[in-house]
Amino acid sequence: MPGVIWLMYLTRELSKTGLENWVIASPNLPDSRDIVVMGFNNEELQQWKSGMQTGVEKNDWVGLIKHPKLRRIRKVPNDVHIPVIIGLGLENAVICAFNLPYYGGSHTLLLRVIDELHALPIERKHTNIVPIVQSSGTGKSKTVDEVAKMRILFPLCIREHIGEICFAYPPTDRVVHDHLLRAVGTKNVGKCKQYFRSFLSALFTLAHLQGQKLFPGGKKVSYESMVMTFRGFFAEPLQRIEFYEAVVRKAQESPDTTRTSVWNSLKELTDGLKDRCVKWLPTTQCPILISIDEVHAVSSTLFVVVLMIGRTPFITLSTNLSGIKETASSMRGRTLPAPVTELPFDVYVINQPLTPSQATLASVGSLGFTAKFGRPLFYSSYLSRKDLPNIVEGIMRNVREKLSGRVWPPTARVDTIDASSIAVLSVRLHLDLSLATAYGKPYEEELVRNHLRLLYSVHENRETFVTGTSPEPLIAEASAQILNHSLMTHRFENDGPYMDLWSLLGKFVDDGLASEGAVVELIGRALSISAMDRAINRLSEVCELKYQTPVAVTDYYKALLTDEAWDVLRQSLPANRARLNHDSATKTFEDAFQDAYFHFSHWAKANDTFPLRDTLAWALWLRGSAVYLQPNQERTDRMVPIYFSTRGKVSPDTMSLNLEQDRMGPADPANIDIQSAEALQIFSHEKLPYIAVVHRYAVTKNQGIFVTPTSYDLRRQTSNDSIDSEESEAPRYQIVLQGLSAYDITGTTRTSIQAMINHVQKSPISLVYQLLDGVQLQGTEQLPALPPQARRGSQHSLTRRIFLVQVLPYDCVK
Known part of the structure; x- marks a missing residue:
């Protein structure tokens, strides 16, 4: 052991020298943990110490370079998947991140589910498996580790091998992984079950013997002490490796284990621990648990054997939504509980909530601020590595690779719709696959498994599930970097964007993956995101995370519009100036928003208009989120918060909104609801200038920008109206x-964009929309337009009217 400690010290010192691209390696032992276990023999250790001393004192590394276990590798970034040995400091950072304090109550929820399952009478206990299914980085392993502080738990990690120069934590129990994987390869189901029974019997038997060593003599200990002793035992890498090596050896020695043998070994373990415990848990609580991390590699037949045991709950962790129930041997066994999906999210923000009147323009855009939002992986990685060099590029590269599922940097352009391109687009545009066709379901499964999409819920039948893109600005930053990455191949035919947003979005719509009603709003969200990126790319100074940089409202509209259209907009006056005082009524758009800023890198979805208030808009501005609403929401479709920097720090008092409506049909703007701040109850304080935009993408005549008062405003203005000192709006x-x-x-x-518009206009539902709007269709007679009060109905009421159109004359739908 002293040799191992010395080795680790020397390697840490070596990482500070110019040999940062060299690693200690062995042809037979590619993993750093194997190297530490192996250590050096005396001759190799002396050669290492001598070469190290000469290198430090004389800067002569020739002797060390000739060491038989030192080899050169390609330089790798500081990812969360950490290079071995050279990354000993980074490897420690990953372990440190895992050991940071746990926030939230997901572990208590999990334990409650386990105890409820354990307490069921045998005739009602259909399974002893509690699956946890969720996207990467959401704290599945950490949540189970918290449970290990409350119950005796035997952890198994059977993650696939991730490469010789990478590191993940908790580490893979490789001997167990290799042993169990051999069973999966057999075609004989009976032998496969026998194989798993032998392993479980050996696990329980060795755990009983280990309990005798940990709690020797006749002295009894508390259950809590037992829990922490076992947790500490499995937290020590060498002890854990030796234990599971012994388990596998015993399993191989006793291949013909019966179901009774498994039961007896489990009973022996339970009784042995109970005899050494002062006060064992009541029968309503489960005393012993087994967790299997990354279980999808060996799930099929293992679950059949686990179901036969019935007494000890198994916690399975996976990012895979693929059904397990088909492998169960009976209908009772197929009735699995719905997977646990509720894991920590926004926990660092919840622990230290955002406070009004604290942040400014300079507060946002840093890695330390942005990583707080969303899943706990990213901020814990930041906290454990914030003193290391190149942390921004290291963490961002890791997020890019996790999101895209591809090694960075890319070498070939992506021009097809697959799970990777959908993931990149959805993070920023919020693609809703659940409302589309049946083709979306396989994509959803793959996106959760490999592309950071969150799983919100799974029904007990495991056939119906709900997934979605979470509003996480750090992942949105990674998506923005991917979408703005250019391939520099120095070959003209291949140079260009790695992923072209508009080309891929068009294919997404053309493949039928977007519901018809969502296409028009997708166009609007994509136009806004593209304009925001162009505005940021034009700035001379940007934030640490480039696409989290706040952008002046005027710069955004300069990027969105042509020069001619911007010139019209910047000189425009409020449309409702008849009800404003003189100063407000005569202030141009450019002057009104000269100190106003947007800050958004992605779109998030809201269920109602509640976020359309300054009391919430300030927090959305800090998060970098713009919001779009449900399809049936009246008055507005989208909202972007606006921060007036000269009015103070970010708070409700300094916030306004940019409201937007997206329209596909050529309906008269006079019949479109005014996006009124008063009707939406936006302001809780002094009323600030706000923007109301109507996009009419499908119009082919009289195109352009119009900033004149609407008929609504003209109707409200009479000859007696006058501009006084008090503003009513x-x-x-x-x-x-x-x-x-x-x-x-x-x-x-x-x-x-035109292709997406044409795709929608050709659909049958679009023809009904046009009928309701009184549009002249080819080969039909012009129909009278619906009255404005009918037009402003929700999508739900529109559905009712569509039904009526099918059975009643048109004039009855008034």
Whole structure:
């Protein structure tokens, strides 16, 4: 052991020298943990110490370079998958991140589910398996480790081998992984079951013997002490490796284990621990647990054997949604409990909540601020590595690779729709696959498994599940970096964007993966994200995380619109100026928003208009989230928070909104609801200027930008109206964008958008929309338009009207 400690010390010192791209390795032992277990023999250790001393004192590393166990590797970044030995400091950082304090109550929820299952009478206990299924980085292993502080738990990790220069934690129990994987390869189901029974029997037998060593003599200990003793035992790598090596050896020595033998070995373990315990747990609580991390590699037949035991609950952890129930031997066994999906999220923000009037423009955009939001992996990685060099690039590269499922940097352009491209687009645009066709389900499973999409819930039948893109600004930053990455191949035909947003989005729609009603809003969200990226790319100074940089409202609209359209907008006045005082009524758009800023890198979905209030908009601004609403929401479709920096720090008092409506059909703007701040109850304080935009993408005539008062405003204005000192409304800058001519987009982008518009207009449901709007269709007679009060109905009421159109004359639908 002293030799191993000395080896680790020397390696740590070596990492500080110019040999950072060298590692200690062995052809037969590719893993750093194997090297530490192996150590050096005396001759190799002396050669290492001598070479190290000469190198430090004389800067002569020739002797060390000739060491038989030192070899050169390619340089690798500081990922969460950590290089071995050279990354000893980084490897320690990963372990440190795992051991940070746990926030949230997911572990108590998990334990409650386990105890409820354990307490069921035998005739009702259909299974003893509690599955945890969730995306990567959400704290599955950490949650189970918290349970290990409350119950005796035997942890197994059978993660696939991730490469010789990578490190993941908790480490793979490789001997167990290799042993169990051999059983999966057999075609004889009976022998496969026998194989797993032998392993479980050996596990219980060796655990009983280990309990005798940990708690020797006749002295009894508390259950809590037993729990922490076992947890400490399995937390020590050498002890854990030796224990599972012994388990596998015993399993191989006794291949013909019966079901009774497994039961007897489990009973021997339980009785042995109970005899050494002062007060054993009541029968309603489960005293012994087994967890299997990354279980999907060997799940099929192992579960059949586990179900036969019935007494000890097994916790299985996986990112795989594939069903397990088909492998059960009976209908009772197939009735598995719904997987646990509720794991820590936003826990660092919950632990230290955002506070109004604390943050400024300079507060956002750093890795330390942005990583707090979302799953705990990223901020814990930041906390454990914040003093290490290149931390931003190291963590961001890891997020890019986890999101895309591809090694970074890429070498070939992506021009097809697959799980990887959908994941990258969805993080920023929030693609909702659940409302689309049946083709979306396989994509959802793959996105949860390998591309950071969250699993919200799974029904007990394990056929119905709900997934979604979570509003995590760090993942949105990774997506922005991917979408803005250019391939520099120095070959003209291949140079260009790695992923073209508009081309891929067009294929996503054309493949039928977007519901018809969502396409128009997808176009709007993509236009906004693209404009935001262009505005940031034009800035001379950006934040540590480039695409988390706040952008002036005026710079955003300069990027969104053509020069001609921007010139019209910047000189425009409030549409409701008849109800404003003189100063507000005569202030141009450019002057009103000269100190106002957007901060958004992604879109998030809201269930109602509650986020459309300054009391929540300030927190969304800090998160970098813009919000779009349900399809049936009245008055507005999307919202982007606006922060007025000269009015103070970020708080409700300094916030306003940019409201947007997306329209596909050529309905008259006079019949479209005014996005009124008063009707939506946006302001809880002084009324600030806000923006109301209507996009009418499908218009082909009279295209352009219009900033004149609407008929609504003109109707409210009479000859007796006068501009006095008191304002009855907040200044509303009304913008109507008809067609595509006012947007600053390329010809290729315009073609992609037009193709998406045509895709929707050809659908049967679109024809009904046009009938309801009184649009002239080819070969039909012009129909009278619906009255405005009918037009403003929700999608639900529209559905009812569509039904009526099918059975009643048109004039009855008034």
